[in-house]
Each structure stands twice: as C-alpha cells, then as structure tokens.
Amino acid sequence: QRIASRAHPLFRLVLSGCAIIVRGQPRGGPPPERQINLSNIRAGAMARRAAQSQPDAKDTPDEPWAFQAREFLRKKLIGKEVCFNVEIKTALGREYGMVYLGRDTTGENLAESLVNEGLATVRREGIRGNNPDQVRLCEMEDQSKASRKGMWSEGGGAHTIRDMKYVIENPRHFVDAMHQKPVNAIIEHVRDGSVVRALLLPDHYLVTIMLSGVKCPSFKREPDGLETPEAYAAEAKFFTESRLLQRDVQIIMESCPNQIILGTIMHPNGNITELLLKEGFARCVDWSMAVYTGGAEQLRAAEKSAKERRVRIWKDYVAPTANIDLKDRQFVAKVMQVINADAIVVKMNSGENKTVHLSSIRPPRIEGEVTPACRFRPLYDIPYMFEAREFMRKKLIGKKVNVTVDYIRAATGAGETTPAFSERTCATVSIGGINIAEALVSKGLATIIRYRQDDDQRSSHYDELLAAEARAIKNGKGLHSKKEVPIHRVADISGETQKAKQFLPFLQRAGRSEAVVEYVFSGSRLKLYMPKETCLITFLLAGIDCPRGSRNTPGGVQTADPFSNDALVFTRDLVLQREVSALGGSVSSLSSRRSSQALCVLVLWSTRRSVWANYEEKPVEEVVQMKEEKERVANYKAAYVTEISDSMHFYAQDVETGAQLESLMETMRAEIAAQPPVEGSYAPRRGDFCIATFADGEWYRARLEKVESPSKVHVFYIDYGNREVVSAVRLAAMPPAFSTRVLPAQATEYTFAFIQVPQDDDIRAEVVDSLVRDIQNTQCLLNVEYAGATCPHVSLQFGDTKDDVGLGLVKEGMVMVDVRKEKHLAKMVNEYLTGQESAKSARLNIWRYGDFRADDADEFGYRR
Structure with missing residues (x-):
C-alpha cells in the first residue's frame, strides 16, 4: 500500500540506523508517536539483552557498524524537526518512507546520507526502473564501496562491535570508584520521570539510574500485565524524555543503596532533577536527598516554588501554616519552662503562656514497658532524658527565642497502644542563630521523626536535622553511643x-x-x-x-x-x-x-494591689528604707586543705567534722579487715560510690567518674579530693554503714576569690607549685566571699599568721586581680589592687616587663 503522507514532527528516538520514532507537537500533553522505517536501505541490528524470563537465552551482540549508524542518525536528528513521506504501510502496520531534515523535502535525505557514509546497504531486490530514489541509492552505494567507507573498509568492522555490559558485579564498589566524577553517557530509555537507562561511555555499561532526592509519579503494573499511570506520570515521563532521551549527558553517580544507583544527570541546558521539582512533576524524597550533590536546600527551594504556584501534582496543596495568622507564624517570646526535650513553655508579648513543641524531633524514649509497680521517673530513668532537659534548660530558660511555626499537629484520640494527644504547635526555635532542635540532635539527645512521603507537616529545616543526626550517629554521640548509658540515682x-x-x-x-x-x-x-x-x-x-x-483535705476540698x-x-x-x-x-x-x-x-x-488591696496605711513620721547593699560577712572557719588541682581549685575538709571522718575510717577498715571483699567481685559502673585501696594500702571512700576498661577505672576520693586511675580489683562495694548518707563527702571544692586563674600553663603550674608548698595538708581559715559557676569563691588565711593566701600571691606578682563590682566587696578588692600595684612597681614575676598592654596580657595567658 503506497501512501502519499507528509508531516514535520519532532524527532524522538533512533532505534537503529534505519528506524526512528517521531512524535507530533505537544497539545496539552504527550503527543502521539510513530515509527518510521527508512525505505530501500538496511543498517546493522543493535545489540539486545536476552530476556530475563528465559534462562537459556543469550545476549545478541551488535552487528558490525550498527552502533555507528545509530550514532550517525542520533547526532543529526537530536532535538530537530523532520519531514517524512510514508510510502508503504504493511499489513502488520509497519510504515516505510523517506525522512528529511527540516520542514520540507528539500532538507537532507537521511537514507542517502547513511549509504554515502557506508553505514547502510541498499535493498537491491526488486529494483524498479521507475523508482529514481532507489536507483540513486544504488549509485551512492557503489561510490561508497569504491571509496572504502564505513562497512566497505578493510577488516570487516569487527572493531565496531561494542562489548556491552548489562550487569555490574559489585555496583557499590563501582559507584564509589566513580563518586563525584562526571561520567559521559547517553540516555537510552526513560522508564518514568525520575528513572532512566543510561549507556555509560566509553565502557558501554548499560545501567539504571534513579535521580537522587526526587520521585516522579510512576506506572503501576497490574496483575494482568497492563500498566496504570498515576496522576501526571505520563506528563512527567514526557517532560524527561523530551529533554534527555538519547541526549549526550554527564551523570554524577552518588550512592548505591540496595543495588539501585542514585545519581544526578547534568545537561548543558540545566539540571533535570531541579526542573522536575520546579514544574510540579516530582516531589522530594528524604531517604535519597542526603546524597544529592547540589545540596538538599536546592531541591527544597524548587519544590517550594511548585507548591506556592500549585502546579500539577501540587494543584490541591494547602500549606501547613495556611490557616495560621501571619503574626502567629513567627514571633519572639521568653522561655519560661522546659517541659521535655521537645517541648517548652514561652511567654508571649501579650503575657500569655504558650506551649511550643520542637518540629520533627523525638525525645529519648524507654525501650519496653514500664510496670506500674516500679517507681518510674522519666526524667531520671530514661537514658539521656535528663541530659537533654538540662541542655535545653541551660540554653533557654529566661531567654528570648525566635519561634517559627512549621505546622499545627491536630489532636488525636487514644488508641489501643497509643495515648491521646491534644493539638500541638510545632515550630523551629532558635536563639542566637542556632536551631535548638538541630543542636539537640547533633549531640545525640534526640532523634528525627520519619514521615510518610506525602506528609508535609515537618520542620522547615528537616534536611539540616537529618544531617545532624547522621553526624551524631557517625561520631557515636548520646543515644547513638555504644558506651554505657548514664545513670542518675536521685x-x-x-x-x-x-x-x-x-x-x-x-x-x-x-x-x-x-x-x-x-x-x-x-x-x-x-x-x-x-x-x-x-x-x-x-x-x-x-x-x-x-x-x-x-x-484536698479529709474534710473535702479547701478553698x-x-x-x-x-x-x-x-x-x-x-x-x-x-x-x-x-x-x-x-x-x-x-x-x-x-x-x-x-x-x-x-x-x-x-501583691500590694492584691492581698493588701484593702490595707489602710497609717501615717508615720519616717520610712525605714531597706539597705540596698549587704555588708561583707567575715565568718572564717577552720578547714584542712587536702588537694590542689592544676586549675588552682582546691579541696578542703571541715575541721569540725574531722573526728567523725577519722572514726568512720577506723571502723570501716576494721570491718573490711575482718571480712575482706572478694577480689574482682565488684563490677564498676560510672557514678557509683564504692571503696578503693590507695597507694598506702588503706581503703577510702570513692566515686567512679569513668570506666574505660577493667584495668582503667577513674576514681575520685570523696573525702580528700584527689583522683586516681586504678584497676577494678582495687575496688569493692561501699558498706551501707559507711555511705554518704551516714557521713556526707568531706572534701569540698573551692577556688580563690578576687584573683584571675592564669591561662598560660607554665605560669599556672608555677602558682600551683607555690600553693602546694604553702597550704596543702595544712589547716587554714576559710571564708566564702561569693558564689561561682562550679564552686564557691573563698578567701583563705594561713592558720598561724592569719595572712591572706590569695593576697600574698598578688603581692608576689604571680597572679592578677579579678575586680569584683559588688559594693560590699569593695574594701577587699581595693586591698588586692593595692597589692597588685606594689608588685607592678617592684616588677615582680609577671610584671617584670612593666605594666601590661593587651598583647602582653595574651602572652602571659591573661585577658583584661
């Protein structure tokens, strides 16, 4: 059947050197397609993989010059319009005709070009004299043979047969070797908008590539073998095909989980991954977004653009905060309480208290069930719950934070295994530019909630949270640590x-x-x-x-x-x-x-306007004013200095309870001598109180600070303040009769008031040596001057001369004065400053170069 048909569609795909597929111009969706076989010529057959359902079938290799013929046509036609005449349509529906480049028959005849390059042969059987096209092709073939072009060259073309590789033995190793290195490729097939088959060059690996970080609507295969497309699946496939199919691209292979190669396809005209998202043909997927080379924020931004415009798969999209007033979406508030590792109470500018939950994180949880019989206290009994609460409390309590509401989680009723939850405001809380949820997760004090792919109620910084959790897992932080969990015996x-x-x-x-x-x-x-x-x-x-x-009282509720x-x-x-x-x-x-x-x-x-609302003030001649500043209290008590640390902190015992300690030690050692503990029977755990043998062979009360191994246990002697690393065989359980409830730990930590601790190691070591010589193992007089972050700051006097130890260090030019602003301490501070001036004048120790400049202070480890 001869058909006089002419059209100028777009090229879609080259099947071989003598067959192409064309499609019409799109009209609101994927256009119809037609396969056109070039009349009067034949090119070599391309390689074909054996059917996987037939175990005995073998792969079919390329015929000589088949791939070169296909490539010749592909490079000529890619992205071009063509014109064709259908000359014959067989009973099976195959169409044969002539194809020309351009919009009319004046363009390049593709069949003639193939024959002229020696990439196709002419079908000479049944040549009719009235067919000038066939006659011209025969003449061109004879010229090509004479010129030894293509398949007519010497050697037969064995070198043109590709070594096709359909299976990669170790795909993960293959991807790791190619990681972040762009690989040249040709897209051979588009399964759906986000999955393609690519031919990697020059090694001719045929691999399936899934785009990292996104997923397009796909085609669901039914039991009867038919494929049912999801909404916009065909449009997404057409979008990718029209831009990538049989194009020269570069592929960055990024990961290979479960034998699937994830990658990014780079085309000179753009990144198809981000284009699919921006046009509403794809959505972000969390599990593969972390490996995306361009960064997750790029994909989120592209998806957000499509959501805001409500295009295609987002046509019915409603933002999680759409029903929240603009003023309530973002605000500044003061943190009043930390309820849990994922919830805080803030005070709004209106004075109202509001509970805010941190978006997308889950606080530490207990594994298994908690029986009602046990006295369960979540804050102390759930591992890392206390650490998470303390981190939040120290960072946030009493401070103003920025709150950005991400979504409102609707109230849920109680189920068989789940409790009921009231409506929750979930937000990103930041202070000083730091996302508190991210900080918690990075320290391993919380985990990330995994959502369904279509669940958009999540943190606006979800990808940063996932990255923080990955870092915490890698570094073994907190909940991800393999060490023993902290125990809080409260x-x-x-x-x-x-x-x-x-x-x-x-x-x-x-x-x-x-x-x-x-x-x-x-x-x-x-x-x-x-x-x-x-x-x-x-x-x-x-x-x-x-x-x-x-x-509530026995008689009822009291008002x-x-x-x-x-x-x-x-x-x-x-x-x-x-x-x-x-x-x-x-x-x-x-x-x-x-x-x-x-x-x-x-x-x-x-409450002047409340409980005293009806109070009638009686006239008085004068009003007694409260004293604004308290007086310094000099209440020195006798203390015995037992240990001085490298940080210039020291431990001291109260002399008044010294006799009790000596009595307890004597009784304890006598009891242990009568009934010695079994060596090696004690299993040390961090935080436990125990007894330990010191270098002098005597038993002392101790607390375990760290357990590295049975041979390396860090102990702190609670009655003397010194530390030691011992073997577990030197430890035993503390008898209850000698616990800290009977007699509290006698070593109390202090530091010196009014002086700065040198930051320079050498200067600080010199000061510590001086203190060890002067006051260690001696009785002194101690007075608490003011509180500190870790321990009280005190002034210390020698027991015999009553001279101030700290002031002596200042006068010798060994330390600098820490100037306190409290008025009741002014007299003491002035005395210390006077001593400092005398050391400067005499140029003693740190003042040997005269007065400090800023760089001098840095040199000696001080900062003004």
Whole structure:
C-alpha cells in the first residue's frame, strides 16, 4: 500500500540506523508517536539483552557498524524537526518512507546520507526502473564501496562491535570508584520521570539510574500485565524524555543503596532533577536527598516554588501554616519552662503562656514497658532524658527565642497502644542563630521523626536535622553511643519526713548549696534538685507566708486563699528551672541575684494591689528604707586543705567534722579487715560510690567518674579530693554503714576569690607549685566571699599568721586581680589592687616587663 503522507514532527528516538520514532507537537500533553522505517536501505541490528524470563537465552551482540549508524542518525536528528513521506504501510502496520531534515523535502535525505557514509546497504531486490530514489541509492552505494567507507573498509568492522555490559558485579564498589566524577553517557530509555537507562561511555555499561532526592509519579503494573499511570506520570515521563532521551549527558553517580544507583544527570541546558521539582512533576524524597550533590536546600527551594504556584501534582496543596495568622507564624517570646526535650513553655508579648513543641524531633524514649509497680521517673530513668532537659534548660530558660511555626499537629484520640494527644504547635526555635532542635540532635539527645512521603507537616529545616543526626550517629554521640548509658540515682526525700529531718543538718552545715528549682507548689513552697547531693527536697521560703491554693483535705476540698494563684505565678515565673542557692533552710539567691529577703519584699510589693488591696496605711513620721547593699560577712572557719588541682581549685575538709571522718575510717577498715571483699567481685559502673585501696594500702571512700576498661577505672576520693586511675580489683562495694548518707563527702571544692586563674600553663603550674608548698595538708581559715559557676569563691588565711593566701600571691606578682563590682566587696578588692600595684612597681614575676598592654596580657595567658 503506497501512501502519499507528509508531516514535520519532532524527532524522538533512533532505534537503529534505519528506524526512528517521531512524535507530533505537544497539545496539552504527550503527543502521539510513530515509527518510521527508512525505505530501500538496511543498517546493522543493535545489540539486545536476552530476556530475563528465559534462562537459556543469550545476549545478541551488535552487528558490525550498527552502533555507528545509530550514532550517525542520533547526532543529526537530536532535538530537530523532520519531514517524512510514508510510502508503504504493511499489513502488520509497519510504515516505510523517506525522512528529511527540516520542514520540507528539500532538507537532507537521511537514507542517502547513511549509504554515502557506508553505514547502510541498499535493498537491491526488486529494483524498479521507475523508482529514481532507489536507483540513486544504488549509485551512492557503489561510490561508497569504491571509496572504502564505513562497512566497505578493510577488516570487516569487527572493531565496531561494542562489548556491552548489562550487569555490574559489585555496583557499590563501582559507584564509589566513580563518586563525584562526571561520567559521559547517553540516555537510552526513560522508564518514568525520575528513572532512566543510561549507556555509560566509553565502557558501554548499560545501567539504571534513579535521580537522587526526587520521585516522579510512576506506572503501576497490574496483575494482568497492563500498566496504570498515576496522576501526571505520563506528563512527567514526557517532560524527561523530551529533554534527555538519547541526549549526550554527564551523570554524577552518588550512592548505591540496595543495588539501585542514585545519581544526578547534568545537561548543558540545566539540571533535570531541579526542573522536575520546579514544574510540579516530582516531589522530594528524604531517604535519597542526603546524597544529592547540589545540596538538599536546592531541591527544597524548587519544590517550594511548585507548591506556592500549585502546579500539577501540587494543584490541591494547602500549606501547613495556611490557616495560621501571619503574626502567629513567627514571633519572639521568653522561655519560661522546659517541659521535655521537645517541648517548652514561652511567654508571649501579650503575657500569655504558650506551649511550643520542637518540629520533627523525638525525645529519648524507654525501650519496653514500664510496670506500674516500679517507681518510674522519666526524667531520671530514661537514658539521656535528663541530659537533654538540662541542655535545653541551660540554653533557654529566661531567654528570648525566635519561634517559627512549621505546622499545627491536630489532636488525636487514644488508641489501643497509643495515648491521646491534644493539638500541638510545632515550630523551629532558635536563639542566637542556632536551631535548638538541630543542636539537640547533633549531640545525640534526640532523634528525627520519619514521615510518610506525602506528609508535609515537618520542620522547615528537616534536611539540616537529618544531617545532624547522621553526624551524631557517625561520631557515636548520646543515644547513638555504644558506651554505657548514664545513670542518675536521685533520692526523692520531698515526701518523706524522716529522711528530710536526717538531711536538714547536713544542708545547714554545708552553708550555701547549689540547686535547680524543679517545681513550684505555691508562692513559697518549692521542690529543689540538688545536683551535688543528687536528691530532691521540698523547700519553704523563710520569713514569708504566701496565700495558700486550693487543696484536698479529709474534710473535702479547701478553698484557695485570695491571690494565691498570683503568688504562685509570680514565684514560678521568677525561679522555675532556674539555678538557685539554698542556705540554712531558705532560698538565699534566686537566679544568682536576689536574696530570700529580696524575694519576700518582691512578693509583698507585687501583691500590694492584691492581698493588701484593702490595707489602710497609717501615717508615720519616717520610712525605714531597706539597705540596698549587704555588708561583707567575715565568718572564717577552720578547714584542712587536702588537694590542689592544676586549675588552682582546691579541696578542703571541715575541721569540725574531722573526728567523725577519722572514726568512720577506723571502723570501716576494721570491718573490711575482718571480712575482706572478694577480689574482682565488684563490677564498676560510672557514678557509683564504692571503696578503693590507695597507694598506702588503706581503703577510702570513692566515686567512679569513668570506666574505660577493667584495668582503667577513674576514681575520685570523696573525702580528700584527689583522683586516681586504678584497676577494678582495687575496688569493692561501699558498706551501707559507711555511705554518704551516714557521713556526707568531706572534701569540698573551692577556688580563690578576687584573683584571675592564669591561662598560660607554665605560669599556672608555677602558682600551683607555690600553693602546694604553702597550704596543702595544712589547716587554714576559710571564708566564702561569693558564689561561682562550679564552686564557691573563698578567701583563705594561713592558720598561724592569719595572712591572706590569695593576697600574698598578688603581692608576689604571680597572679592578677579579678575586680569584683559588688559594693560590699569593695574594701577587699581595693586591698588586692593595692597589692597588685606594689608588685607592678617592684616588677615582680609577671610584671617584670612593666605594666601590661593587651598583647602582653595574651602572652602571659591573661585577658583584661
């Protein structure tokens, strides 16, 4: 059947040197396609892989010059329009005709070009004299033979047969060897918008490449063998085909999980991965985005553009924050409480408290079930829960943070295995440019929630969170560590009267104790966590009586006093989860600034319009003003210095309890001598209290600070302040009769007030040597001057001469003065500065070059 047909479609694909596929111009979707076989010529057959369903079938190699003929046509036709005449259509539907480059028959005749280059033979059977095209092809073939072109050259063309490789023995090794190196390739087939078959050059590997970081709608194969396209699957495939099919590209192979090669295809006109996202033909996928060479933020930005324009697969997209007012999406607020490792309470500018959950992270969790019989305390019993809470508390409490709401998680009802959750505001919280969720994850104190691919309710910095978690896993941080999990043995004596009475004398002897306010029951009743003593206590503020809230009594619910809630809110906002100091049974310092007396006054004045609303002030002749500044209290007590550390901190024992310690040591050693512990029976664990044999062969009480191996256990002798690395065979369990509950640890850590610790190692070592000679193992007089971050700062006097040890170091020019601004310390500071001036004048030690300049201070390890 001869057909007079002419068209000028777009080239799509070259099947071989004598067959091409063309498609029409697109009209709102993928256009129809036609296969055109070139009339009167034949080119070699291309290599073909054997059917996988036939085990005995073999691969078919290229015929000589077949690939060269295909490449000749491909390079001529790629991206071009063609014109063709269909001359014959067989009963099976195959169409034969002449194909020309361009929009009419005046263009280059492809069949003639192939024959002229010796890349195809002419079908001479049945030559008809009235067919000038066939006659002309025969003449051109004779000329090509005479010129020995192509297949007519010497050698028969065996060198033109490719060594095709359809299987890679070790694909992961292959990808690793090619990692980040662009490889030249030809895209041979497009399965869907994000999966292609590529021919890698020059080695002729035929591999399947999946685009990293994205996924397009695909074609689902039904049981009957038919393929059902998902929405926009055909359009996505056409989008990729029209830009990449049989194009020369470069491929960056990025990963090979589960035998799938992930990569990025680079074309001179752009990156197909980002184009698919931008046009709404693909969505980001988390599992492969991390390996994308261009960075996940590029893909997210492209996807975001499509979402905002609601194109194609995003036509029904609704942003997670679409129903949130603009002013509520991003705001600055003050952190009032850390509820958990993923939740905080913030105070808005309006004064309202709001609970905010950190987006896309999950706090540490306990594995297995918790039986009701055990007294389970999540904060202390779940591994790393306490560390995560403390990290959040120290970073955020009382500070202003930037909150960007990412989504609102709807309320859920309780299921058979899941609890009910109320509506949650999930946001990214940052302070000083640091994303708190990312910081938590990078330290291994939280994990990332994995979402369904179509779930857009996630953090706006989700990729950074995934990268942070990958780093934490690689470095073995926190939850990902293979070391023993930290154990927090916290004694809760807040509800036990007898234990509280036993603990009170120790608290009074200790003087000032550092604590964290864990809970506020009322305006004057608190629960404190005391890190050094590892216990929880109930604490009442001395000297004040706040209105009481409602409470259950045997006779029923007792009504709350007026303004009790105001007092509760005031104290909670002021001290909840702040670091405070407890002194003699009362809170003496709130946030290291206010005394118990100050809190009392603040409570009274804050409720002037409440509990004193009806108070009629009587006229008085004068008003007694509170003293703004307290006087320095010189209450020196005898202390025995037992250890001096390299950081110029020192440990001292209270002389008053020295006799108790000696008695306890004697009794303990006698009992151990009578019933020696079995050597090697004790299994050391970090944080445990135990007994250890020192170099003198005697037993001492100790705490385990680190367990590297059975032969390397780091111990701290709690009654003397020195440290040692010992073997586990030198350790034994501490008898209960000699525990810290019977007699608290006697070595207390201190540092010197009013002097700066030299940063230079040599200068600091010289000062430490001097202190060891002068005060170690001697009795001194000690007075606490002010609190410090880790231990109290004290002034120390020699026991015999009453000379100030720190002032002596200043006068000898060994240290510089730390100038304190408190007025009640001014007299002491001036005395120290006078001593410093005398050392300068005499040019002693660090002052030997005269007065410091900024660079001098750096040289000697000091900074003004």
